[in-house]
Amino acid sequence: MASKVIQAIYTDDDLLLQAVKQVREARYRIGEIYTPFPVHGLDKAMGLAPTRLAITAFIYGLVGLSVAIAMMNFIMIEDWPMDIGGKPSFSFLQNMPSFVPIMFELTVFFAAHLMVFTFFMRSKLWPFKTAENPDVRTTDDHFLMEVEVANHNTEDLTDFLFNTGASEIKLIDNK
Structure with a gap:
């Protein structure tokens, strides 16, 4: 047709x-x-x-924050606790202030990188795609x-x- x-x-x-x-x-x-x-x-x-990309960015940020918390809890508390500057490594909550920069960075990292992939998939843009510009x-x-x-x-x-x-x-x- x-x-x-x-x-x-x-x-x-x-x-x-x-x-x-x-x-x-x-x-x-x-x-x-x-x-x-x-x-x-x-x-x-x-x-x-209205677009729902902001909702997906928030979800991706939560995924990044969850990965950061799980990673730091396993590495710094459970697997290999280290005594750095006399601070105890017995619980995640006691050491959380020193983990805040890592949590922030991984939240932004996951949100930004996953949003790029989401944008390309949603826009149907991928490598070697022919242009559709009339x-x-x-x-x-x-x-x-x-x-x-x-x-x-x-x-x-x-x-x-x-x-x-x-x-x-x-x-x-x-x-």
């Missing part, structure tokens, strides 16, 4: 943001938007659901909005997008 999309190119991010609001008010469906840099407020204008100018200074044609009149939609400030419009058949 072939689907048609109209690619509208904009030259300004504020113009794109206003155009997205107008397209959504007119009840057209936006497929994707390609921008050379993050545009503040674009996700809300598109009506995208227009090379969107990596420099142009903004591209794909609007699904579906059952709409192509000419009316094209005129509407030109009225929103699009500088260039193409009709593309996705197969």
Whole structure:
């Protein structure tokens, strides 16, 4: 089944943001938007659901903290207790103030590194993946909005997008 999309190119991010609001008010469906840099407020204008990446970062931080506590308890208390500076090594709680930097560092380490992998998996970015960018100018200074044609009149939609400030419009058949 072939689907048609109209690619509208904009030259300004504020113009794109206003155009997205107008397209959504007119009840057209936006497929994707390609921008050379993050545009503040674009996700809300598109009506995208809030991301849950912050929750996963928190969970990854808890995993790092748990690994740090388990590692230090095993190494410094159970396996090979050492008398460092006259401090007793009988319990984890007595020595916890000296373990705080390690706990902090491993929390940040796990959260940061696991978030990178999560971002790449969620974005479907991996080594040797071919680029999906429809227009090379969107990596420099142009903004591209794909609007699904579906059952709409192509000419009316094209005129509407030109009225929103699009500088260039193409009709593309996705197969």
